[in-house]
Amino acid sequence: MSFHSPSLPVADRYALTNATLPAVTVDGFEAPQKEGLVAADIVIANGIIEAILPSGTAPADLPAANLDEGMVWPCFADMHTHLDKGHIWPRSPNPTGDFMGALSSVRADREAHWNAADVRARMEFALKCAYAHGTKLIRTHLDSLAPQHRISFEVFSEVRDAWAGKVDLQAVALFPFDEIDNEAFFKDLVEVVVAHKGLLGGVTRMEGALDNGLDLLFRTAADNGLDIDLHVDETQEKEVLTLKSIAEAKLRNRFEGAVTVGHCCSLARQDADVAKYTIDKVAEAGISVVSLPMCNMYLQDREPGRTPHYRGVTMLKELAAAGVATAVSSDNTRDPFYAYGDLDAVEVFREAVRILHLDHPLDDAARVVTRSPAEILGRPDIGRIAAGLPADLVLFSARRWSEFLSRPQADRIVMRNGMGIDRSLPDYRDLDPLMMD
Template identity: 50%
Template structure:
């Protein structure tokens, strides 16, 4: 069989596939299965044509629940001067003010989505910088992109505003209304400010009044004294906020006193928060000091969270912008690097769900599935086991959408050159 193609048939049977057993409710390890595809879906029974897949590993389409499509691919004109978090903040701010027109945002978003599609992602949540007047530029573009990409990638968006800019009786209220009118998610970046508890209460009130889910960036720092995740959990419990709450990064937990970390995790579990870790971006940014080798990986305490029943996911985060100079919205890459950085190997056998079912559940996307009736949206690699999967980038993977092999040709970076001149 030519691995990059599959025959066409009314009922195509793919035999001898390898799948993580947890994805089909069969416990730990890897197992071999067959899948029959008809009318774009997985179905029961035999096929008209059967292909021996020779142990190729298969996954349903991936969910990438924390991205920044509006920032993506600005690196050629807005490189981080020193790789630091502050360098990223100031560089993005200057680029946004100078360049983020509707056309600029649209073209870079579309480029990024074509990359994600080619890699096998079926659902994405993006954060959108929403400090006025950018909210009135980026949100209409997002709505257009969501409509254009419907049926290929399901899209959600969350606003992104710093806690000190999230006034509850000014521009942020207008932003919240834009988010609500766009079917979005209310988002905020939390860090220590004197009135943070009051601001959190106001934030949840705005969300509750508009029936919105919420999504935070929190504690993206190596400072152990920064602990806004705990305040978010306490506020959820205090207010009884009952819509889904997602919190990303939570890096400082890993450098806090063990007892303090455990108290926070207990509150997070009690409040039912969803946590998303962004291993590649935080490995890039955290603990960066000129002339000094980093002493930690920037990763939050994912094993301890999972042990408490907290819904933990991983995602891409930034791509080719000042917060992360690399990346391509490739969830197989995220899974490979998260496994290495976070020692997910030799641990619980169902970590693969942190790239599939867990983020879909956190965001309310359709659950990825390999069971009869599910869409035949599949990612098939030549790898036959975990070692083979994580040893190569699987650039020759097959991606099926509605049972048909798609053209995985990635867009050429040169397409965007005129944006940087």
């Protein structure tokens, strides 16, 4: 079989031979590594990975696809997205490209357009893109100011059910943290989150007293068996120390659920001793951190007529070195917070390598869009290659990191349950009816 053919062997049991795998994504198999890559054959039976074998040792009588050293990855996990905002740029652009412009544009678009049909159509479009690119697990934040929380969570539950088995979905309630003091609103929001099996989230305030609100958030989550995923310190102002407060609050409240924080941009601007204290507290508290490098670089340190001085991303390497679970993710897609993107984890990974310097060496870099986010989201069955797991794989012609990171890998093959899928992407024209005022 030529790699570029979309056809895989038509057989219940077959092999992918002469493959190159990122070792960090593989369980139960060891082989000599070069830049964190290993050579292997993969035996697939009835849609399940039966065995991972040394290259050249697959049974000779099996139908086989010779990948000619092409890479094989597990399907991806994208743990911080905004499916409800996606693809509104044509009708609600952000003229300034900055954070305040994004807030204003999204607010106006939400108030004018976000009925159930609009949200559902854009979510479906985004999921078609993610699925075609090879993503299997997505967590989305949903704007949850009343009455939008009831509209969007209802739609989300319907979409989650419809996409079950193709893309597994989780949802987080996103709201301005000041609203936690609004007792009626917060009580209703929690009821909605519990009913739809979601998570508590929020955009934490960047100034003022935090402790009371954080204590209420942790108590409420504990009382209702909910995990927490927060937007934190999305600013270049070094005085903003919300991440530290969240770590201290988790410890103070002895919260046993999972806590994830995203962005944490100001951490990289702080004095070394301040940053180290915060990182140590985050590690002690067992909080996971997701960086959104494309969106953070787009929004942070943007001023008219001036080249940005800072990359806008958090201290991902230092956090990981301290034992913090870390990952990277897409964040926004074609909306006022990020004008670009397609929920393609390969693009996210490629840009993360550049922006965060995940290279030299690249040995374990592949984890940040595969097993690490899947583990953080409580799905260790996703984002890895192992005997007994579904053959949900992404096949690339690229053989080495230099090849992989230098092209968009548009010729990839996505396999689900051992079979290649139709990778046709939806046409942007499909959204045209939604863009007409």
